[in-house]
Amino acid sequence: MGLIAGVWYAYACSVMPALGRSDDRTFIEVMQNINDVIESPVFFAAFLGAPALTAIAAWQQRRTGARWWVVAALVLCSAVFLVTAAVSVPLNDELAAAGNPARIADPAGVREKFEDPWVAWNVVRGVLSTAALVCLWQAGVRTRQASAYFVSAAGSSASR
Numbered sequence: 001m002g003l004i005a006g007v008w009y010a011y012a013c014s015v016m017p018a019l020g021r022s023d024d025r026t027f028i029e030v031m032q033n034i035n036d037v038i039e040s041p042v043f044f045a046a047f048l049g050a051p052a053l054t055a056i057a058a059w060q061q062r063r064t065g066a067r068w069w070v071v072a073a074l075v076l077c078s079a080v081f082l083v084t085a086a087v088s089v090p091l092n093d094e095l096a097a098a099g100n101p102a103r104i105a106d107p108a109g110v111r112e113k114f115e116d117p118w119v120a121w122n123v124v125r126g127v128l129s130t131a132a133l134v135c136l137w138q139a140g141v142r143t144r145q146a147s148a149y150f151v152s153a154a155g156s157s158a159s160r
Helices: 002-020 024-037 041-060 067-097 107-158
Strands: none
Touching (some): 002 024, 002 041, 024 107, 041 067, 041 107, 067 107
8 A cells, every 4th residue: 555655646746746847748758658657567566456455454354443444444445446447547548549749739738638637636546545554554553552452461361
């Protein structure tokens, strides 16, 4: 989850502001290239691994005090997946369909249709991912507290 939150954060605070300084054709070309190369096993392992591992954690914590934190993280993580599938990927596909940036008749129009919605929804993904990470952290805190309680309770009953 932390890796995925970091991806969206990096886009929000560096990639998109830097590209925002570029001319329209450069912006389109670089975003098309990024969208092409990000589809890699490394990215998909984190992107698909985050909800999968969170679902496994939710199952494992189903009978503990941490369960609701993990379930909340799973809901947030699922929302990131849905935003990506419903908004970001279609925007990326439209940008790819625009074709070679050197041959686009109206690059400013293509960019205008893509940039603001993509940036806004990326921030949503970043906030949701970060919130999911905080929920998982809180679940870990609860689990450690419960473990410490049981260890100390077992130690005190063993000394009797």
